[in-house]
Amino acid sequence: MTDLKSINIKQNAHITECMCCGICCKKGGPSFHREDKHLIEEGIILTKYLFTIRKGELAYDNVRHELLPLSSDLIKIKGKSNSKICIFFNESEKKCEIYNNRPTECKALKCWDTREIEKIYSKNRLTRKDLLFEIGGLWELVKDHQARCSYEKIKKILQKQDRNENEIQKEIRQIIRYDTQIRHLVVKKGGMDSKILDFLFGQPLAVTLKSFAYFSGNSSSTKSSISSMGSSISSKTSDMDSSPGSSKGSSSDSTMGSSTGSNSSGG
Structure with missing residues (x-):
C-alpha cells in the first residue's frame, strides 16, 4: 500500500474527492483483507497478479513509518515491470482497470484524509491459509x-x-537451496504457472535474505556470503523468474477456484 505519509495532503481544504492523479496507485498496490477474499476465490483478481510478504519478513509499515517484521502474511498486488506501480493502474488513461472490484484498502484510501485507511490498515489481513486451507495437498506444501x-x-x-560463520552459512545455504528447488519442482513436475510462485511461497529467499541479513545485525562477511549464496543458487534455476511483476512462465490464468486447485494434486 502507498506510504500514507508521502501523500497525506489533508491540510488542503479544497480537496474533498479523488482527482484521479494516480499518485497512490504509482506508490504501490494494496494489501488484502478478509473482506477481499471473494475477489480472489471468484477469479476476479488472479493469483498470478499477487505476491506474499511472509510472516517474519521485514516490511515497511505505512502507518508507523518504520521497517518491522510482519506478524502474519501480507498479500499484495504486484507492481508492473518490476516497479511499484500497481499492475492494474492504466497510466495513459489514469484509471484503475478493476475499479468496480477494487480491494478494501483502495476504497478506504483518501489522500486528503487518511483516517479511514489508518483505522483498517493492520486489521483482518488476508493470509494464504484463508485461501488455501481447503485445497487438498497445496496448503500442506505451502505450510511445509x-x-x-x-x-x-x-x-x-x-x-x-x-556457531562459527561456516556452520551458519551452511545452514542458510540449505534453506535457500530448498526454497529454490521447491519452486522449480512445482513448475516442472507439478505443472504450476510460475507466475503464482510469489503468492504461494513469497518472494525467493535468494532475493529477500540480502536485506534480511543486513538488518539482523550480522558481520559483514556473513552478509556478503549470504548475498553470494543466493546469487549462486538462484542462477542454477535462471529459467524461472518469480519476482513480483514477472512476465515469464505459463500464460494460464491461475485463480483460486480453478488452475491453482487442480495444480495442487500434481505438486
Whole structure:
C-alpha cells in the first residue's frame, strides 16, 4: 500500500474527492483483507497478479513509518515491470482497470484524509491459509515450506552465538537451496504457472535474505556470503523468474477456484 505519509495532503481544504492523479496507485498496490477474499476465490483478481510478504519478513509499515517484521502474511498486488506501480493502474488513461472490484484498502484510501485507511490498515489481513486451507495437498506444501524457510528460523540461525560463520552459512545455504528447488519442482513436475510462485511461497529467499541479513545485525562477511549464496543458487534455476511483476512462465490464468486447485494434486 502507498506510504500514507508521502501523500497525506489533508491540510488542503479544497480537496474533498479523488482527482484521479494516480499518485497512490504509482506508490504501490494494496494489501488484502478478509473482506477481499471473494475477489480472489471468484477469479476476479488472479493469483498470478499477487505476491506474499511472509510472516517474519521485514516490511515497511505505512502507518508507523518504520521497517518491522510482519506478524502474519501480507498479500499484495504486484507492481508492473518490476516497479511499484500497481499492475492494474492504466497510466495513459489514469484509471484503475478493476475499479468496480477494487480491494478494501483502495476504497478506504483518501489522500486528503487518511483516517479511514489508518483505522483498517493492520486489521483482518488476508493470509494464504484463508485461501488455501481447503485445497487438498497445496496448503500442506505451502505450510511445509513456511516451516522450513521461516524468517524466525533464519533469524535464530543468524544470531547463534555458539556457531562459527561456516556452520551458519551452511545452514542458510540449505534453506535457500530448498526454497529454490521447491519452486522449480512445482513448475516442472507439478505443472504450476510460475507466475503464482510469489503468492504461494513469497518472494525467493535468494532475493529477500540480502536485506534480511543486513538488518539482523550480522558481520559483514556473513552478509556478503549470504548475498553470494543466493546469487549462486538462484542462477542454477535462471529459467524461472518469480519476482513480483514477472512476465515469464505459463500464460494460464491461475485463480483460486480453478488452475491453482487442480495444480495442487500434481505438486
